Amino acid sequence: MIDPGFGVSIPRLYAYHRALQQAAAEGKSTITSHSLAALLGQTIAPTQIRKDLCALGAHGRRGHGYAVKPLRGHLAWVLGLERDWRIAVVGFGYLGHAFATFITARETRFSVVSLFDRSPHVVGQVWQGVRVRDVAQLQRVLRGTPCDIGVIAVPSQAAQDVAELLAASGVRAILNFAPTTLQMRATQTPVVVRNIDLAGELSILTHRLSVGSMPAVEEA
């Protein structure tokens, strides 16, 4: 079973995964729920960690803790990080460029295999062996070389059209940086959408600053 079921949040599992990578890099072969919590800056209680891991079927040794390597592997499996994912980035401005560069440098299982833009100044550029194509060709190109995930890094006005184009091209998931609500009508194979709103993230901070007090740290 891949789906952890209920009571387990994916962002938390990813945080564990990242912390375990760090622990492994530091040479630790075993880790307790308590020390894992410390690695996460005490944002998650040890009990919560144990509940999550237990629900995943990842068991530790009482009195000792969890074996780092198999646990990390198990989490990677649950998160879908044990296979390769093909990504198409639409909108190759600063943001698209930054995303492609960042994700390529850091995660080997994610490969950016298609780039699209509308501007004639950008179309035709080559980035790490990938040529930027015109958005008008998106559907045709993706028909030839399918992608799992589409990243929308275009201005808000264009985002909805791009989303529909991506959905029509067989993309199954969309990461949207445009500050718009994408209206996805239900299709046969549903498209999973996740939004990253940079201005929205900032407002969370400004709200906190306006209120002025409250706990010191917050997790994303």
Next chain:
Amino acid sequence: MIDPGFGVSIPRLYAYHRALQQAAAEGKSTITSHSLAALLGQTIAPTQIRKDLCALGAHGRRGHGYAVKPLRGHLAWVLGLERDWRIAVVGFGYLGHAFATFITARETRFSVVSLFDRSPHVVGQVWQGVRVRDVAQLQRVLRGTPCDIGVIAVPSQAAQDVAELLAASGVRAILNFAPTTLQMRATQTPVVVRNIDLAGELSILTHRLSVGSMPAVEEA
């Protein structure tokens, strides 16, 4: 009272704010909880919206809906978006550059007033009238021209140091793009931290794709 209290989530309030901007741009002067929900792609139930707004003290007219303009103003006030905020971006690689450009173009109340980098190739560059300084000078520069918010767009290894530097320089909030848990020790004036983990956002999608089914849309 600025703090909405409890049961009200800030991301949701920001979503309302954005939807109301859109409604205002479309010329609507009044809006119902139901049509607001439609603008948000039905991700939030009308009842939820009413509860939230009511908790904020924003009242509508029964039988008609809410007045767009004052409601938007009220939300902006609660979110802290009615004053200007000074931002320092640390790490002026692709990501820092993209963030600065994006936020400057889109939000007038956020101004990027300081840029820092470590690389001699980048230090000295001028972006929209702002000269990129060496990170070594961060504390000195910010002493002269204080900032409210620091954005960390440096590699993971450097993130912790930068965070401490920012905290020591009077920054009250941090937006962190580095995939690391920042260990903030409690200070007199607490520093609010918010993390944006791009690889983490992708894993949420890959997890969903691995599981394979489930509802069509998800909100960030």
Next chain:
DNA sequence: AAATGTGAAGAGGTTCACAGCG
């Protein structure tokens, strides 16, 4: 009639306390 406002029910997620192993 058409919406809002709101107490009450419900669901979901978190913490507690402690039993169970190594």
Next chain:
DNA sequence: CGCTGTGAACCTCTTCACATTT
């Protein structure tokens, strides 16, 4: 003795149903 595993209490957030107002 140390740490995991887990049912039960707890708490927060969401949804429902309906009274209320224009």
